[in-house]
Amino acid sequence: MIHQYDEPVYLISIVAKILDIHPQTLRQYERENLVSPSRTNGRIRLYSQRDIDRIKLILRMTRELGVNLAGVDIILRLKENVDEMEQEISELRQEVTRAHSTRSVSPNKSLVTKKSIYEMIIFESK
Structure with missing residues (x-):
């Protein structure tokens, strides 16, 4: 089983x-x-x-x-935070992909730049 x-x-x-x-x-x-x-x-x-x-x-x-166990506790909590952030980043990437594919945000109003391991999304408002 x-x-x-x-x-x-x-x-x-x-x-x-x-x-x-x-x-x-x-x-x-x-x-x-x-x-x-x-x-x-x-x-x-x-x-x-x-x-x-x-x-x-x-x-x-x-x-x-x-x-030691106190250190393990801190490491595990940080690992959980990182996992949550990675999940959030994945969801945001999917949202950006959907927005671009449906053209809900025009390409000239959005800018995606890669900085270290994080992606930054900046929307210009008019």
Whole structure:
């Protein structure tokens, strides 16, 4: 049976075994709000594949890079912000493409310039 990426299906003991860590480590990550597994009505933790991938990232940062849990929290929050901004940029690019294809903004009134990794869109008003 194939499960969805976000579907909570793994017990804490299974996740601990998969990642070769102690279940207390997983509980600590939850206390630190680094991961939020789902819970059954009986309060049993269930982890999704997304949770496992996030824990792998946390382990890589702590083990290989020597980052403490407070640093991991900051890095993960920044990563989420960057992901949100990238999504917003993608949506704005689609809007600009639609505007150009429907000619809702005349080409002589819009200017798109590339600066570093960000695109800047300037609309002239008359």
